[in-house]
Amino acid sequence: MITGRGWKAFGVYLLVVVFCGMGQAWGQDVLKLGVIAPLSGTGAGWGLALRAGAELASDDTNAKGGLEVAGKKYKISVIPYDDKYQGQAAADAANRLIFMDKVKFIIGPMGSAAGLAAQEITEVNKVLFVGNSFTTKFLGAKKLYSFRTTMTMAEFSLPMLKYLKEKYPNAKRMAILGPNDETGYEVTGFNLKAHEAVGHEIVFRDYFERGTVDFMPILNKVFALKPDVLNLDGSNPGDCGLIVKQARQMGYKGMIIKVGGPGTPEMLKVAGKDFMEGFIYYSPINPDDPKIQEITKKYNAKFPPPMNGFTPQFYDGTLWLFEAIKKAGTLTDTEKVKAALEGLSFNGVYTGAMSWTGKADYGIDHQVKFPFYVMVVKDGKEVVLGKVTP
Amino acid sequence: MGETLLPQVIINGVTLGTNYILMALGFTLIFGVLRIVNFAHGEFYMLGAFFVLTAIIKFEVNYLLAAIIAVIAIGLLGYLTEEVIFRRFRDKELEGMIIALGLSILLQNLGLVAWGPYDLSIPPVFTGVLKIGTLFYPLERLMVVLLSFLLMAGFYLFLKKTKLGLAIQAIAQDTEIARVQGMRINRLYPLAFAIGTGLAAAAGAVIGPLFQLNPWMGIMPQVKAFIVVILGGIGSIPGAFLGGLILGVAESFVSTYASKALADLLGFILVIGILLFRPSGLFGRSQLSR
Numbered sequence: 001m002i003t004g005r006g007w008k009a010f011g012v013y014l015l016v017v018v019f020c021g022m023g024q025a026w027g028q029d030v031l032k033l034g035v036i037a038p039l040s041g042t043g044a045g046w047g048l049a050l051r052a053g054a055e056l057a058s059d060d061t062n063a064k065g066g067l068e069v070a071g072k073k074y075k076i077s078v079i080p081y082d083d084k085y086q087g088q089a090a091a092d093a094a095n096r097l098i099f100m101d102k103v104k105f106i107i108g109p110m111g112s113a114a115g116l117a118a119q120e121i122t123e124v125n126k127v128l129f130v131g132n133s134f135t136t137k138f139l140g141a142k143k144l145y146s147f148r149t150t151m152t153m154a155e156f157s158l159p160m161l162k163y164l165k166e167k168y169p170n171a172k173r174m175a176i177l178g179p180n181d182e183t184g185y186e187v188t189g190f191n192l193k194a195h196e197a198v199g200h201e202i203v204f205r206d207y208f209e210r211g212t213v214d215f216m217p218i219l220n221k222v223f224a225l226k227p228d229v230l231n232l233d234g235s236n237p238g239d240c241g242l243i244v245k246q247a248r249q250m251g252y253k254g255m256i257i258k259v260g261g262p263g264t265p266e267m268l269k270v271a272g273k274d275f276m277e278g279f280i281y282y283s284p285i286n287p288d289d290p291k292i293q294e295i296t297k298k299y300n301a302k303f304p305p306p307m308n309g310f311t312p313q314f315y316d317g318t319l320w321l322f323e324a325i326k327k328a329g330t331l332t333d334t335e336k337v338k339a340a341l342e343g344l345s346f347n348g349v350y351t352g353a354m355s356w357t358g359k360a361d362y363g364i365d366h367q368v369k370f371p372f373y374v375m376v377v378k379d380g381k382e383v384v385l386g387k388v389t390p
Numbered sequence: 391m392g393e394t395l396l397p398q399v400i401i402n403g404v405t406l407g408t409n410y411i412l413m414a415l416g417f418t419l420i421f422g423v424l425r426i427v428n429f430a431h432g433e434f435y436m437l438g439a440f441f442v443l444t445a446i447i448k449f450e451v452n453y454l455l456a457a458i459i460a461v462i463a464i465g466l467l468g469y470l471t472e473e474v475i476f477r478r479f480r481d482k483e484l485e486g487m488i489i490a491l492g493l494s495i496l497l498q499n500l501g502l503v504a505w506g507p508y509d510l511s512i513p514p515v516f517t518g519v520l521k522i523g524t525l526f527y528p529l530e531r532l533m534v535v536l537l538s539f540l541l542m543a544g545f546y547l548f549l550k551k552t553k554l555g556l557a558i559q560a561i562a563q564d565t566e567i568a569r570v571q572g573m574r575i576n577r578l579y580p581l582a583f584a585i586g587t588g589l590a591a592a593a594g595a596v597i598g599p600l601f602q603l604n605p606w607m608g609i610m611p612q613v614k615a616f617i618v619v620i621l622g623g624i625g626s627i628p629g630a631f632l633g634g635l636i637l638g639v640a641e642s643f644v645s646t647y648a649s650k651a652l653a654d655l656l657g658f659i660l661v662i663g664i665l666l667f668r669p670s671g672l673f674g675r676s677q678l679s680r
Contacts, residue, residue, distance in 0.1 A: 039507070040498075040499070040502055040507060040605070040606075041606055044507030044508075044604075045507060045508055045509070047507075048507055180650075180651050180654075206649050206650050206651070207649075207650065207651050208650040208651070208654070209610075209650075209651075209654045211606065211609065211610050212610070212650070212654075213600070213601040213602070213607075213610065214402075214405075214406055214409070214600075214601075216402045216405075217399065217402045217403070217406070217641065217642040217645035217646050217650075217653065218645045218646070218650045218653075220395060220398050220399060220402060220645075220646050221395075221645065221646045221647070224395055237509065238509030238602045238604065241509065241511075241602060242601060242602055246528075249519055249526070249528040250519075250526045250528075251519065251521070251526045266508055266509055269508070269509065269510060269511060270509050270510075270511045270602045272511075272514070304506045304508065306508075
């Protein structure tokens with residue numbers, strides 16, 4: 001039974017809600033941009049990089065007065081949800097964004113399981129999903145509303161390993177160590193094919209649970225097989241840092257490479273510069289580029305450093321989506337925005353010329369392609385070894 | 391691979407085992423005395439490691455002093471946690487377990503707010519590698535094993551030789567009789583919890599410099615501690631010791647000679663086997679004194 005005091009409290013609550021709603025209605029019109037990313041747990045480093053990219057792109061657009069769509073300026077409001085790098089949490093986040101927040105555009109997620117789960121909801125509801133999910137299954141001829149604005153192993157594994165084969169022809173015996181999940185299997189699959197295609201011999205491959213801290217037993221086995229190169233595959237930065245540290249402590253003198261997602265600044269924090277010396281890795285950005293230093297400054301002012309290489313990619317991916325919305329001239333008709341995005345090449349602020357590809361590999365041109373860097377750590381600094389165009 | 395690999399496998403296994411034992415000691419103590427399956431034990435371990443990191447980086451305290459302060463501070467936090475939260479759930483295993491799960495999530499998220507989501511690391515305390523023939527053994531790991539054995543010996547002597555330790559064993563065996571004998575249960579319970587969380591913090595402080603730090607770093611060690619305790623017998627200190635060594639060495643063997651994924655499964659296979667054939671574990675149940 002609600003008492004008189006209860007009704008009064010309810011009335012005050014109602015007034016506050018209505019007042020807040022009116023505030024929004026009287027203010028600038030808003031474009032809600034959903035973000036689904038791992039903001040906690042082992043994938044948080046990558047997830048926060050994704051959110052930062054989307055937020056910085058939105059901040060910069062808002063600073064120019066908002067996004068102009070059909071002659072009207074819209075302020076962009078980012079609504080982030082944590083998927084914990086898990087499928088169920090990503091599906092929950094997609095449901096909340098679509099049915100409660102009424103969002104039509106979502107940036108994210110990072111993980112393969114999360115991407116596939118959330119996609120079940122976004123595709124049916126014709127919500128544009130611009131993400132990174134590494135699995136090949138994320139894109140397909142029937143997945144009309146999903147786009148990927150970061151490159152995966154399918155795009156950079158073979159070109160990178162070809163480059164390394166030319167530069168280090170004597171490095172022939174490969175050991176691959178990757179995470180024991182959907183992302184890990186996909187990444188290892190591409191790396192295996194690419195290693196074999198360039199003539200490398202695979203002497204070892206195994207998977208470990210993300211979050212493992214003691215790699216010495218498994219490294220023991222790896223080094224008994226005397227590999228020339230240890231490829232850290234799709235392992236996340238913290239795990240990679242520990243593997244590098246423990247491998248060097250065990251006296252391993254061979255090459256350590258990472259043909260997988262970026263995260264060297266985080267690895268340097270864990271392993272230290274001495275153990276990281278000579279580490280070779282894929283990078284979508286050149287940290288010495290003045291433009292990258294500019295976004296790094298913006299990032300450091302708003303988020304805890306270090307900035308991950310994914311942030312500039314998601315920054316550009318988000319702006320690309322904004323351009324498509326602007327071109328389509330609608331915030332609600334996702335069919336039109338999808339068509340506009342498909343027909344739009346984009347000169348990314350940080351990643352350069354970006355275009356769509358993927359028909360041959362995925363059955364749909366919803367995969368981005370741009371030149372990338374092969375980097376090496378020298379005296380604790382990230383140095384460009386070469387630039388590769390896939 | 392061959393016999394040259396074997397000594398390295400055993401050394402790695404013993405190192406791994408001592409880490410597990412260190413985690414399991416406090417966990418089994420808290421269960422033995424308070425009948426609480428403390429699922430937040432891993433988070434006290436995390437807090438211990440972060441406390442050391444903060445003391446070194448922000449206050450430029452040396453490692454040993456930072457570790458001692460961390461153990462005392464987290465022990466004190468444990469004392470307050472028992473007084474404020476777990477006091478009402480003494481001897482209520484199910485309710486206590488659920489509260490511990492909630493506390494675990496709360497502490498993880500507090501860790502996230504305080505230290506952020508990125509992996510951090512404690513500056514190396516001991517550097518260098520001991521090389522004997524084909525054997526490689528980083529000095530920092532050797533120090534972890536030595537410090538772990540010191541802590542274990544200290545804890546054992548505390549339980550066996552001090553009045554307080556004997557009192558804690560007494561309440562673990564029979565609370566009512568201990569009460570009748572004049573023991574101050576309301577002081578001993580939080581004290582046992584404080585010692586348990588202090589041990590978790592000690593594990594975090596000792597093992598922390600080896601690995602990376604993040605708010606979720608306690609999850610996996612917590613799972614391992616749980617496996618070790620079931621293996622050795624819930625509430626049994628010698629059981630935790632033996633269980634930790636068995637799990638560490640077995641994981642090292644399986645990782646090296648089979649696969650890492652299988653090694654991660656191994657603990658759970660051992661737990662299922664133990665629960666099927668010897669549900670009380672290797673050293674029975676709640677036998678702190680034996």
